[in-house]
Amino acid sequence: MAAFNILVLPGDGIGTEVMAEVERLIDWFNGQGIARFEVERGLVGGAAYDAHGEAISEETMAHALASDAVMFGAVGGPKWDGVPYDKRPEAALLRLRKDLGLFANLRPAICYPALADASTLKRELVEGLDILIVRELTGGVYFGEPKEIVDLGNGQKRAVDTQVYQTYEIERIARVAFELARTRRNKVTSSDKKNVMKSGVLWDEVVRDLHRRDYADVQFEHILADNCGMQLVRAPKQFDVIVTDNLFGDMLSDVAAMLTGSLGMLPSASLGAPDEKTGRRKSMYEPVHGSAPDIAGKGIANPIATIASFGMALRYSFGLGEWADKLDVAIANVLDQGLRTRDIMQPGMREVSTTQMGEAIARELAALGG
Numbered sequence: 001m002a003a004f005n006i007l008v009l010p011g012d013g014i015g016t017e018v019m020a021e022v023e024r025l026i027d028w029f030n031g032q033g034i035a036r037f038e039v040e041r042g043l044v045g046g047a048a049y050d051a052h053g054e055a056i057s058e059e060t061m062a063h064a065l066a067s068d069a070v071m072f073g074a075v076g077g078p079k080w081d082g083v084p085y086d087k088r089p090e091a092a093l094l095r096l097r098k099d100l101g102l103f104a105n106l107r108p109a110i111c112y113p114a115l116a117d118a119s120t121l122k123r124e125l126v127e128g129l130d131i132l133i134v135r136e137l138t139g140g141v142y143f144g145e146p147k148e149i150v151d152l153g154n155g156q157k158r159a160v161d162t163q164v165y166q167t168y169e170i171e172r173i174a175r176v177a178f179e180l181a182r183t184r185r186n187k188v189t190s191s192d193k194k195n196v197m198k199s200g201v202l203w204d205e206v207v208r209d210l211h212r213r214d215y216a217d218v219q220f221e222h223i224l225a226d227n228c229g230m231q232l233v234r235a236p237k238q239f240d241v242i243v244t245d246n247l248f249g250d251m252l253s254d255v256a257a258m259l260t261g262s263l264g265m266l267p268s269a270s271l272g273a274p275d276e277k278t279g280r281r282k283s284m285y286e287p288v289h290g291s292a293p294d295i296a297g298k299g300i301a302n303p304i305a306t307i308a309s310f311g312m313a314l315r316y317s318f319g320l321g322e323w324a325d326k327l328d329v330a331i332a333n334v335l336d337q338g339l340r341t342r343d344i345m346q347p348g349m350r351e352v353s354t355t356q357m358g359e360a361i362a363r364e365l366a367a368l369g370g
């Protein structure tokens, strides 16, 4: 039986509540003898700052580097608004992404049939939606230098962020997008702002080149990022895989999330390059939503994004794709049965707590597995 080390970092706010539902599933997989998951837990974000004065300790970073997968909840909250910039909760997330080399961020937006009416868009626009945003995660304006605010001494300040990409960074993320498209509807849309940005000109050149050389069988389109945002709310089903940079990917994936009914539904996987010897990739899995301090501690958060993120771990890190499929079916079935957390509650449905939703999905999975 394959053994894997999982580092669980629940973080802040609803992070701890939704992650408890993933731990329930991990225990179930262990109990069934489907895999052997060794779980380590750590603090991250505000919780780590309160304990050690850092958003993530060196010890936890070392555990992350040694793990097969990190399960990340969410970080941040008003309590830490005043902490120094380099110690803010988000700094931990950015450091994990950077130091683990997690350049490929996969953000699928799937509209479960039962939720087609929960979206703010009309049913016919989102019913059956299944798109995948492939976001570059370790480059661009998030990490480019210089990144600073300079006091000009005349009562003015100047703030600088740097958008920078090299050929290899664009090529490796585009390769991930083309490979994944081949397993889906075989279409890639590349999004940038080449009409105003040099980094966009290079982005487009590199992606087109790679397409011509290695992926001519995949349908390819270019779209400017502003138009992409518009098209996502106008006719989202035209897309299959969208590949884009770190900042545009951040924004476009929030837009895509709302197509699915709630931000509480969107999972993500962040992957590094495969290890030359073992073939294993460093990886981290996290819901796209944040720590939602306004509803933390109430037991009403939607655990589906985090559970579906664990499903992505089953697929991409643990070689358990058939269990990932079963988990997706379990989620769809529970929604079909009318169970809803508050964020996706609709008339005539049954409102359940975070724990009840987690239990129902685990029960459904057990039924499918048996």
Ligand code: IPM
Pocket: 090, 093, 250, 288
């Ligand atoms: C996300 C988040 C992060 C990002 C924040 C918390 C730093 O919005 O994962 O989309 O901007 O990447």
Ligand code: MN
Pocket: 250, 251, 254
């Ligand atoms: Mn975001």
